[in-house]
Amino acid sequence: MNDVIFETVVTTVSPDGTPHVAPMGIRYREGEGEVVLMPFKPSTTLDNILATGHAALNIVVDTRVFAGCVTGRRTWPLVPTQRIEGIRLASALRHLELRLADQQDDDQRPVLRMAVVHEADHAPFPGFNRAQAAVVEGAILVSRLRMLPAAKVDAEMAYLQIAIDKTAGPNEHEAWGWIVEAVAKHRARSGEPS
Known part of the structure; x- marks a missing residue:
């Protein structure tokens, strides 16, 4: 497994359709078309993925999303995903739509292997400051x-x-x-x- 962790934003929906936005460090499984998520227990992201089997991975440069989510500002403009029942950030430069492929339970941080079922670019990456x-x-x-x-x-x-x-x-x-x-x-x- 690639031990490099990338800071992204994961969007999920509950079974009743309630959206959830959360920053999360993820790992890409190069060449396997997988993304590895390790959400802490308990978490809404974990609950939603286990219930629906889906999530969207959002690549953003608007770091207000990261800061907002950890300071109680979780309402961000969202748009529907294309191949999964879900949502993504409207501000995403790129997004990947994910399906739960495998899970390994853990008392603190379960390992969720997510298969990439769709990816799309929405805007050019200008670089970080x-x-x-x-x-x-x-x-x-x-x-x-x-x-x-x-x-x-x-x-x-x-x-x-x-x-x-x-x-x-x-x-x-x-x-x-x-x-x-x-x-x-x-x-x-x-x-x-x-």
């Missing part, structure tokens, strides 16, 4: 605030702030603001010093 990478890293920090010591979060946020200050556009500034706010709210709830 450093602020976009900082937002993705900041979103990952927010998703792990309960597991990380405050000093580590502070050090990483300070380092990431450099990229925001030097290369962020309006979208990255907005996303970074959500991340900073989420860290402050976590600290206020947990009683950690700000």
Whole structure:
């Protein structure tokens, strides 16, 4: 298995059609037409895939989606997929439609092998700026605030702030603001010093 993890956004629907958008690190199985997902238990993404057998993988550069999802902003424009019963992000530069091919249960992170049944390009990839990478890293920090010591979060946020200050556009500034706010709210709830 390719151990390189790519940060993407996975969209799923529940059996009743409720959409769910979640950032997720995935692995491509080169040459096998598969994508490997390892969602944590419990998760809506896992529940939806096990119930419907489908998901869409979205490649985006609008990092507000990453920051938004981990800070309670999960409503993004969606469009129907083409070959599976599902949805994808309207802002996706590229998307892959996936069907559950195999699963290996695990107490913490089941392994879902997803077969690619369709893929499409929607817009050219303009490249990333450093602020976009900082937002993705900041979103990952927010998703792990309960597991990380405050000093580590502070050090990483300070380092990431450099990229925001030097290369962020309006979208990255907005996303970074959500991340900073989420860290402050976590600290206020947990009683950690700000």
